[in-house]
Amino acid sequence: METLIDYLQTWEAQKPNQTLFRFVDADGRELESYTYETFAGRTRELASYLSAETGLKPGDRTLLVYPPGLEMVAAFFACARIGVVAVPVSPPLPMAFEAGLAKLSYIARDCQAKAVLSTKQLEHDYRLLVNHLQEGGLAWPDSQGLPDLPWFPTDCAREYGGAPVADTPGEVLFLQYTSGSTSDPKGVIVSHSNVIANASAYDGGEIAVSWLPQHHDMGLISAYFFIVVQGGTTHAMSPEDFLKRPSTWLRLIAEQRATHTPAPNFALEYCLRQDKLPDSDLAGIDLSCLDSMVIGAEPLRAKTFAKFRDRFAPYGLRAEAVTGAYGLAENTLVVSFRGRQTLAVNKRALAENLVRVEKALPQNNNQALLVSSGKLTAGNIVRIVDGKTREALPDGHIGEVWVDGPSKARGYWHRPDLTAEIFAARIVGDDKRTYLRTGDLGFLYEGELFVCGRTKDLIIVRGVNTYPSDVEAVVERSAPEIRKGCLVALSVEHEEEEALVVVAELRDTRTVPDGKALARAIRKHCHIDPHAIEFVPPHSIPKTTSGKVRRADTRALWLDDKLTVVDRYTHRAHQAPDANTGPLERFRHLIDSYDLTGEEDCSFADLGIDSLSLAELRTDLQGLLEEHGAGELADEVNTRLLQRLTVAEFFGLMRQFGDGSGQPLDALRRSLNEISAEYEEYEITQMRADAQLPLPELPPASARVPRDILVTGATGFLGPFLMSSLLGQTSYTLHALVRATDAEHGLDRIVASLRRAQLWSPALEAEVRGRVRIVCGDLAEPALGIGDEAFQRLAESVDGIVHNGALVNYIRTYDALRPTNVLGTQELLRLAMTAHRKSFHLVSSTFIYGWSTEPVVGEWDANAAMSGLDFGYSQTKWVGEQLALAAQRKGLDVRIYRPSLISPTRAGFGSTDDILVRLTAFMIEHGLAVNALNQISLLPADL
Structure with missing residues (x-):
């Protein structure tokens, strides 16, 4: 069996003096470092200490509870040497000690840990906090049994001098507890072979820089395990120091000529803030060395990617170096990476779990921008599946992402039923493989994976599918009063229907955003009306130890009315227009959807109205004309005209038509004709001018044979x-x-x-x-x-x-x-x-x-x-x-x-976007026949 220890020892023999790990402070000053030789020696020393002093045996589980630094990494590899299963856990933070302690105790009991490995200082701080909690008389039943576990400060075992022990690594390398609800985190069983397969498929570069938490899979595996497999070097700092001085992260990349750095989307947003990273802190930074800034762990935001690329392009950052990735602990870490493209997809199709890429249209409000999570890493197989029927979905459909391959973990610790459900799912008609159900929604396009959201988080209101992350992104960018990353879009039941509720933390409870404006922004960009938007004080929304919001827990708090609400917006359902509703009110939804006044001197095309909406607008307007006895004008209304009409002109015509002044219909006709003629003349003039665009003089012919x-x-x-x-x-x-x-x-x-x-x-x-x-x-x-x-x-x-x-x-x-x-x-x-x-x-x-x-x-x-x-x-x-x-x-x-x-081809292949296919399907569905005089000639694509 090949293990991480084998790779460490191979590189120790080949390049003993090369730096393996280095840790710096907020100013970039080195705190500690190891070469391959000194790190291997330190892990052998710790393995001897653990074998002799702790009583740990192969297969035992031990918690690793460490502050940021290299001591935890050394302890981890020491455990691997002697076959002890490491369980990395975030240390309880003083500000949220009870919650952290509850999770720590749950994990300790769930994995039946035999001991806790830590540092002397952290153990001291932990015991002080526990004593303070007990003296305060506070009950903390979830931590029962934890104080009885023995703690071993490994930093006191330097120059231990004990007898060397033989390497006896087991198949299971460690348990990675998922960052779910504090009441039910699950331990993912990760083997040596899982990590090696994932690392071998992941070309992350030879020099890495990381500030990610070491107890988190992305921080631990990509920055420390992969580097050992690849024979590279990692320069690291703590998350706290990154938040304190983000410029150190970028300067470390530049100074060490790093090729690879992992980060969540949050890091990009953080580095775009002038109050956190002013331009003056970037002087002299050169990021041209960076091959891949791997962004994962959170929903990928297209606008954030674009802004980050723009801001740091002057500092040598190549656009293609900022890449999306997708992974999860259940697949060790990486499923796909190096995603560089951004797709504009139709929101209406997205709401129906369909993918309609709109390359031909300018960016508009009816599109969603999705960042690619990249190509699948070697060995990973991904299928897009209907989670209910378990049938594989064809191209162009959104479904649950199912994964198989050598990186798929062994399952959940002591959860056989859940392991069978999640890790051994079968697709109808495929008896050869079992798949990991990720719970994420996505699709494959041109060989790349795009992830849209979580199946359990999907909000469906009146048949419209909405992803919480989309709603949250709209609220964040529309209201600076809201704390970044501190809001949740939830699905709740209201009057026997599903409804959208947004809970958002305020930066300052004295400054509350306009709820109506936020609701309008959500409606405009997500095509859904929120039932309620509730503004709550800071730190009201529960989070995991890795900083992710806990949606289920927040939803429970909302349902139980346990949130302290500073202010609230509640949607009032609009009354359907009655038969006497005037033309102006008939199209009021355009003003609401696009946040208009009705006096804008721009066209609907300029607003980004899509082709389907234009067609619907034309149909509605023609129907209105017929209802008011002006059917002969309906033929004068076409989509070309509607694209060229300014908003002011359109609503001006509606006022003329509906003000009851008795204006003759021919006056309306004249207005329409004048506008139409004006635009037709413009187009003809432009076309004639373009037909005479300048071309260069003809150069001499080439004598070479064309190739x-x-x-x-x-x-x-x-x-x-x-x-x-x-x-x-x-x-x-x-x-x-x-x-x-x-x-x-x-x-x-x-x-x-x-x-x-x-x-x-x-x-x-x-x-x-x-x-x-x-x-x-x-x-x-x-x-x-x-x-x-x-x-x-x-x-x-x-x-x-x-x-x-x-x-x-x-x-x-x-x-x-x-x-x-x-x-x-x-x-x-x-x-x-x-x-x-x-x-x-x-x-x-x-x-x-x-x-x-x-x-x-x-x-x-x-x-x-x-x-x-x-x-x-x-x-x-x-x-x-x-x-x-x-x-x-x-x-x-x-x-x-x-x-x-x-x-479609002579063999019958045709795209669902083909006009003939769609026209024929429409005719069959609605029982229509053609009576138009113009002929349609068709040519098979493969003729």
Whole structure:
């Protein structure tokens, strides 16, 4: 059996003088340190002491109750040498001694500990506090039996001089008690093989810096155990010193040229505060050495990641170094890591446990930003499962994250039934494996794991799924009066329905935020009305020893009315509008949802209203017109108009229509027509101007044989088939422009798209990884988002361009699609006409004719009259083609392909986002048939 001790001794022999562990104070001054040789020697000395003086035998459990420092780490490895099972526990803090003591005593009884290992000073402080508690006459029944345990101060055993003992490590390395409720923490059984497997899969770098608590799995395993397996070095400090002086953490990274540091999301937020980390404390810090700042243990906040990257970029921090991770004690530590991308997903779909990624839309209030927890570490297998039916869910669905692999722990100490339920779960139809049920909700996207929340924490109100962390994030950023990390969003029952309650601690009980404004912010961002928001004094919300809020305990306090409430907001249900409700009130929800006055000089598109909401708004407005006898105006209302109307114009029209003044309907029609004509004229003028955007002069032709091709749109619906054909029928090296955090992520995205299209095979993946070069960029950005120098190098290296990329959206306006579909095409043509001539293959569309009713159009017909171009996608595709034709007139070799609607394959594969699939499903569901005059031509994606 391979053990941690084997790794320690291997490195001791190979590099005895290399620093292994080093501990510093708040000013960065060294307090203690060990080389591999001196640490191995110290652990042998302690192993001799424990064997001779404590009576501990192999298999016995002992509590490790230490202040921050290296003594606990040495004691842990000494226990491992002699087969004693270590149980790291947080020392009870004086400010919360009773709660800490209760948990300590529970763990001692649960694991049947034989002894407590600690330091002389901590034992002294502990006994003083216990005596003070007893003298005060306070009852503490949960700690019965704990004082009878013998305490052994290992720091008094230096230069012990006892006889050496043989190493007899057992299979079980330690028990990691979960930071759940104080009444029921569970001991996770972690073996040597678990830690080694997890460490081997986790490329954390050779130099680490950590301030995380040593009794916590993330702090203990990543900073101390993994480093021993990898043969690296850890520089550490205490959590208290980090809070006192966070600049020391960053300065330690810079001075030691650290490659890796673990931290919770809280640490990023803390370092963004000028009162905690002023700019003056950052002078001279260089974070360019950092390969991975691994953020885990808490919900990952996209905006926090972005702000942290922005603030520390001037200090050398690379954006890709700030990475998300996911793990849990039941899987030793890590499940996935190095998550660098952020996805914008539709909130409405998220509420239905579906994943709809909205890459084509600008960021808006109807989207949630989710940070990737990264790729699965080697050996870990993750399935997304319906927790109730235990059936595996297909791609695009959110479910419970189930994990299997060599890092999966042995189970819970002395909990056979719970171990069977949590560690040996089976998926319907899969008899080969048993899985760990994490209790976390998430999904897999392009090979990366995204975690949304906890199954038991999910709040469902009127069919809308809401994650507590989302609500809490909204409240935190909306109310500076609330203490960071000191609030809880809860699900309660109110009038036989589930309701949302928020309990939030105030910084100062004399300063209370506006409850109405907070409720409006929650409604705006989470699409749910809170039943109540209760403001409570500091330290009212119970927390675990690692600082996490205890939701279940807080909920119990709220239900029992045991919280001291400083102030309270209670939601009053809105009355449904009656038949006489005017048009202005009919759309009052827009004012509430988007926090408007009704006089804003911006459009609904500017507010971030999504395509579905626009369609609903159009339907509601058309219905209102018909109700008031103005059905003939309904056809004049379209989504393009609604996107271009300013908020003030929209509500101005509603006032005209509903003020009872008897204004003739033709006046309303004139208003609509004037606004519509104004925007149509603007769009036509803009399109004509864009069709004449400047292009460079044609460079000389290249004499070399073409061998490198740039491809755009490789991960779209047609892209996988295009990539498969190019790889199968040519010998070209393909350069793929992909929105990705790095080249590996880009390759993973292409492989994922091939899997979705049912084209994947091991041979094809090998071709992709061997012949595809990733260009991490964006069509919508100048120079394709890669910078001028990289743009020039790309122009010199490729011989042809296949432009298949586009934003496909039949609702958005010309302006919304212009950056990608027009300016992106212009940049690619500029690339084709830089350094040397390149053949340019444009995948256009029959939509350059709009929703044409013409039975036949010629290939030579480029719709010079601009007929039928009445929606943004058709308009941008027309302009893109005009630019390509202009380049062709300059002498560039341009080929234009105009597929019609690209539909499911001949084999029957189709995306659920495909317009034909969705349209057909809608017609079947509602029993509808087509009577429109325009024809729809379809082209299978694999033709």
